[in-house]
Amino acid sequence: MIEPARRHVLTAAVLTPFVGAYAAAPAVASPPAVAQWRRLDTAMAGDVLLPGDTAYAGAKQLFAPRYDVLRPLAVVRPATTADVATAVKFARAHDLRVTARAGGHSYTGRSSGNALMVLDLRKLTGIQLAGAGATAVLGAGTTLYNVHAKLVTSGRTITTGTCPTVGTTGLALGGGLGPDDHRHGLTADSVTGATMVLMDGRTVTVSNSQPDLLWALRGGGGQLGIVTQLRMATHAASSRGYLDLAFPGSAAQAVIAAWAAYQPAASAGTWVRAQITRSAAGGVRCQLLGVTDAGMQNRVAQDLIDAVGVTPLSRTVKQLTHLQLVTTLGNGTTTPRRDNDHGSDVLTDVSSTTAAGIVAAMGSSPGTGGGCVVQLSPLGGGIAARTPTGTPFPYRRHIGAVQWVTGLPTGATAADFAAARAWIDAAHAQVSAASVGGYVNYVEPGQPAARYFGANLNRLRSLKTTYDPEGRLLAAVDL
Numbered sequence: 090m091i092e093p094a095r096r097h098v099l100t101a102a103v104l105t106p107f108v109g110a111y112a113a114a115p116a117v118a119s120p121p122a123v124a125q126w127r128r129l130d131t132a133m134a135g136d137v138l139l140p141g142d143t144a145y146a147g148a149k150q151l152f153a154p155r156y157d158v159l160r161p162l163a164v165v166r167p168a169t170t171a172d173v174a175t176a177v178k179f180a181r182a183h184d185l186r187v188t189a190r191a192g193g194h195s196y197t198g199r200s201s202g203n204a205l206m207v208l209d210l211r212k213l214t215g216i217q218l219a220g221a222g223a224t225a226v227l228g229a230g231t232t233l234y235n236v237h238a239k240l241v242t243s244g245r246t247i248t249t250g251t252c253p254t255v256g257t258t259g260l261a262l263g264g265g266l267g268p269d270d271h272r273h274g275l276t277a278d279s280v281t282g283a284t285m286v287l288m289d290g291r292t293v294t295v296s297n298s299q300p301d302l303l304w305a306l307r308g309g310g311g312q313l314g315i316v317t318q319l320r321m322a323t324h325a326a327s328s329r330g331y332l333d334l335a336f337p338g339s340a341a342q343a344v345i346a347a348w349a350a351y352q353p354a355a356s357a358g359t360w361v362r363a364q365i366t367r368s369a370a371g372g373v374r375c376q377l378l379g380v381t382d383a384g385m386q387n388r389v390a391q392d393l394i395d396a397v398g399v400t401p402l403s404r405t406v407k408q409l410t411h412l413q414l415v416t417t418l419g420n421g422t423t424t425p426r427r428d429n430d431h432g433s434d435v436l437t438d439v440s441s442t443t444a445a446g447i448v449a450a451m452g453s454s455p456g457t458g459g460g461c462v463v464q465l466s467p468l469g470g471g472i473a474a475r476t477p478t479g480t481p482f483p484y485r486r487h488i489g490a491v492q493w494v495t496g497l498p499t500g501a502t503a504a505d506f507a508a509a510r511a512w513i514d515a516a517h518a519q520v521s522a523a524s525v526g527g528y529v530n531y532v533e534p535g536q537p538a539a540r541y542f543g544a545n546l547n548r549l550r551s552l553k554t555t556y557d558p559e560g561r562l563l564a565a566v567d568l
Contacts, residue, residue, distance in 0.1 A: 120204075121183045126163055129179050135168035135212055148209060151193040151201055152254070155428050155501065159198060161207040168212045170284055170292055170317040177315065178290040180206050180561065187288075188563040189315050191230045192256030196431045197534050199563055200259075210258075213317055218243055224281060227319045229258045234422045237326075237415045246326035246411060248273040253419040258319050262311040263530035263565055264482045266490060268380040268418065271470030272357040273324060277307040277480060278471070284318040288557045305552050308482035310529045310541070310565035312549060313556040326411035329358075330386025331379070332393075333405040338373025340399040341365050341448045342441075345465065347396035348377060349439035349488060352467040358382035359389055363465040365451050369458055369496070373451060374402075380418075383408055428497040429459075430509035433531035434517060434524035435468070435484045436491060446519035447491070455512035457505045459496025463516070466490050483526070483543035490528045491520065529565055538566045 121129075123139065130137035138145040140160065148164040150157055162185065167173045180187045189208045190200030201207055213228035216239040225240060225247055234253035240246050250260055250267040257276075265276020273279060282296040283306055293314075295302045305313050336344050348363035355361065361379040368374075377397075381389045390406045409417060416422055436443065447463060455461050468487045477485045484490070493516045495509040513533070517524065527533065529541040539546050550568045553560075 120162055121179075121185075125183070129165070129176065132175055133165075133167060133172040135166045135172045138164040138166065149201055149207065150426070151190065151195065151198060152424075152426055153196075153198065153428050154426055155497075155506070156198040156201055159201045160203050161201055161205055164207045164209050166209045166212055167317075170213075170286065173208060173210075173286045173315050173317050174290050174292050176206065176208060177286050177288060181288070181290060186561055186563055187315070189229075189311065190256075192232050192254055192259055194252070194255050194259065195532075195565065197532055199532075199565060202563060205563065208315060210256075210315075210317070215318070216240065218245060218323070219320075223323060225321045225323050227257055227321065229256075229315075229317050229319065231257045233257055233260070234415065234419065237412060238422075240323065241326045241412050244326055245323040247321050247323055248276050248279050250276065251415075251418040252424060253415070253422050254424045258316050259311070260530065261319060261321070262306060262309065262316065264308040264528065265530070266466050266528070268360045268414075269324075270472055271355060271360050271467065274471035274474055275308065275480075275482060276321075277482060278475060279322045280307050280319060281322055282320040283316050285314040285316045287314040288559070288561045301552055302556075304480060305549060307480035308529070309549050309552075310481070310532075312553050312562070312564045312568065314562065328383045328408055328410050329414050330381035330383055330389070331405075331407055331409050331414060331417060332377070332381070332386050332390040333379075333403075334377045334390060334393060334397075334401045335403040336375040336377075336397060336399055336401050338365075338375060340397060341373065341375050341451065342444045343397045343399055344375040344377060345439060345444040345447055346441070347393055347398075348465055349444070351393060351396055353469055353488065355389075355467075355470070356382070356385070357470065359385065360467065361389075361393065362467070364462060365447070366462045367451050367454065367460050369454075369460040371454065378418075380414065428499075428501055430495045430497065430506065430513060431531050432493040432513035432517060432533050433527040434491045434493075434520050435487050435526045435528060436489055436520065436523045437525055438488055438523055439465075440523065443520055443523040447516075450493070450512075450516035450519040453512070453515070455495040456508040457495055457501070457512075458498045461496065461512065462492075462494040464492045464494070466492070477543070478545055478548075481542055481545045481549055482529075483545050484528075487525065490531075491524075492528075492531055493517075532565050536566075538568050541566055
């Protein structure tokens with residue numbers, strides 16, 4: 090097993106208030122010389138960027154600016170699967186730890202790190218349809234908006250989340266919650282196969298004939314190898330109903346109760362998310378955001394208003410094309426870099442006590458000057474069509490996932506990060522009686538792997554031992 094180098098441990102101790110618990114680096118007794126990295130660059134169709142290279146500083150950036158302090162040994166930018174295999178063999182020969190990045194949205198910065206190799210997959214951007222359009226073949230560097238924009242030209246789409254710049258592969262490897270869940274399940278549930286490079290350098294085509302690898306791809310957090318191409322089942326891209334109902338902060342508990350009562354019995358084409366936002370100035374606003382089958386939006390909106398029992402402050406209800414819906418839910422086609430802190434809880438139910446706990450959590454400011462948000466996304470429906478052990482994602486029989494988000498100012502200080510983390514910890518405590526774990530795509534520093542994988546952890550650990558016995562690949566969560 091690769092152990093952390095002492096220098097990195099000291100660096101992490103200093104930076105932890107700013108960057109959280111991120112990658113442990115390998116003990117590199119003698120890092121590759123510049124000449125060796127240059128030979129790797131020559132052997133690839135892509136390229137290798139080292140500290141001091143003009144493009145290095147930009148290439149190593151993740152979505153969150155707090156991780157700009159991380160300093161990988163190299164950012165390797167493969168252009169082909171063969172390049173990835175060459176890079177992995179190089180890492181193995183030099184006893185380097187490896188991490189992969191595409192969208193770069195890892196909440197704990199684990200798509201970068203100190204004293205390791207970053208495999209930047211953003212050159213792998215192919216988007217094709219196969220099987221008469223039933224399957225999307227996606228390069229590992231694709232992001233959600235680009236996938237939707239390409240597939241919709243053929244009348245097809247895939248099940249995804251809503252953030253336009255999130256990497257498709259990273260989302261799928263961790264599960265993937267979004268507006269098509271109630272009919273089609275998680276993003277991970279649509280994965281039918283992949284091309285991946287194992288940590289011994291072998292390239293494998295994953296399909297039903299490799300059930301363990303396919304199982305791990307569907308929500309295991311990218312533990313076993315580097316995916317270079319993903320195959321996913323598609324469905325028709327159609328017009329949908331959209332609704333956005335805004336309520337006063339005083340209705341927060343009623344909004345949560347209405348969401349909890351409505352979503353489990355909703356039709357397959359209906360998805361509703363509850364959201365409470367506290368501004369930096371202290372004002373609280375509640376929303377119910379929904380997606381329905383075309384023509385059902387007005388009925389669903391009225392049912393939700395009746396369930397809340399409060400007249401909304403505003404009511405937006407309309408029918409949108411598929412791509413209009415994508416950009417509406419994603420607030421555009423791109424997302425500017427910013428620092429937030431995040432946490433999650435998976436809830437078994439939402440009793441009046443739990444709803445009151447959520448409201449209480451939102452009643453206090455994180456003290457960071459950036460406000461805070463809580464989002465309640467539904468589980469069940471199509472997600473419940475698989476058994477809790479059918480994929481690594483265990484939360485198939487639960488009412489919903491809660492995401493806690495705190496905004497952070499530009500140039501956030503150690504005190505800001507500490508305040509944000511303290512607020513999230515307090516929010517966890519408010520719902521602890523109903524919480525059974527967290528969602529791995531909303532991973533937090535210092536949390537045990539069992540919180541994300543539950544009873545599936547032992548199988549995932551066993552596969553990790555088989556396919557990555559040296560622990561060379563840094564994944565979303567340390568097992």
